[in-house]
Amino acid sequence: MLEPQILRHHLDEVTEKLALRGVVIDHARLAELEEVRKQCQVETEELQNERNIRSKSIGKAKAAGEEITTQLEDVYQLNQQLKAREVQLGLIQTQLNDLLMGLPNIPHKTVPIGYSEKDNIEVRRWGTPRMFEFPYKDHADLGTDLKLLDFETAAKITGSRFSLLRGDLARLHRALIQFMLDLHTDEHGYVEVNVPYLVNADSLRGTGQLPKFAEDLFHIAEYNYYLIPTAEVPLTNIARNVIWKADDLPMKFVAHTPCFRSEAGNYGKDTRGMIRQHQFEKVELVQLVEPDNSYAALEELTGNAEAVLQHLELPYRVVSLCTGDLGFSAAKTYDLEVWLPGQQQYREISSCSNFEAFQARRMKARLRNPKTKKTTLLHTLNGSGLAVGRTLVAIMENYQDEGGRIAIPKVLQNYMGGRTYID
């Protein structure tokens, strides 16, 4: 959520910047609503003040044993006016709030300007895609041929876009999780957190999934809980409605969780394999930092995610998302894209974003400024470190051999009982 004051006083600037994302602000409506709001709020508060004064004097008069009938009549008239004003103000504020909640974040000045993912800018590349001297397979064929990856059974148990892993492939999946958690806690200074996988609507509003993206979520109507689409939601909401001390920051959290996404609107997309599933697992990094440090933190967090790929020796590139491709809540995002031989292209495996105060404002996640003693909104960041299913896919495809076996990356062998191959 953007600062209401910014919209009030710098509407032209905001309109201009959001236009870079392809968002059109109804300038005239906003300005008019704001005008009415101001008038209505001032009137309402004046009437409230008047009522408070009169009620008090009634109290005193009554205590003194005076006649209060005429005073009660006056206040009745006042209250009729006040109630009408309060209702009107409520309606206006709801409209303004709805409008505000629907506006995405303002892109940071370093974000490349563009319309679609074609305009994203490659920042750097690491590693070299492997040349195969034999007919290579994609992960779906590799896994199915090894009888370790089973989409049919998963479809029977649940439905489409679910998968079932068996044996060493299931273990490799688990090994990846362990490895990532160990790396981020031992070497990158994150605190491991085990979080709820069901969250309430307030939490989802805090991080920006609601109200606009309800159709992407699995909702348990009976309890009004939602399955988390990412650990970003529970992790970031740790800070909701709290005023933190400067000493508390930065907070760096890592969690492994399953993630649940309805994938509504992606019906024809990535239907093969386990690239896009209703349920997948992810190791998520979240940082809550002082505003001045958030861009340094974004570079650090992105580097932390990259370290996983480097240890696994998987070729990847870093892409800075352009204004048109940026997610709703993000001010700046780096995507990490891993090389997938089966698709002969780089595919997203992590998305690292700085949300600045956008989520913090929705969550009222604040920080006490030790100098001014005032509260400030803190800045929130997150990134996958990494998406486990897609990492498994990348290992399968990049580490396959001519016989359809999969070599186990060195850093994972200890987690695999010393094994070097899956066959």
Place this chain on the structure above:
RNA sequence: GGAGAGGUGGCUGAGCGGUCUAAAGCGACGGUCUUGAAAACCGUUGAAGGGUAAUACUCUUCCGAGGGUUCGAAUCCCUCCCUCUCCGCCA
């Protein structure tokens, strides 16, 4: 699931229709004293929002959340949420 108790400012805790402008204590901050510190004493002490150029001044709202009654609600009524204790069930 059954029975009971409770949610008040950073914390403890009083208040149970009208000077609540929320007592008191602790903590924190500032000051006096001191070579320095402690102690003692004095003072200050929340959040969100509006008007405004304003960190000046001022107004509104906030006692778990949302409704209601009333001229007036922390206080009365309704609904919901959460916490604690005991019993039952259970990984």
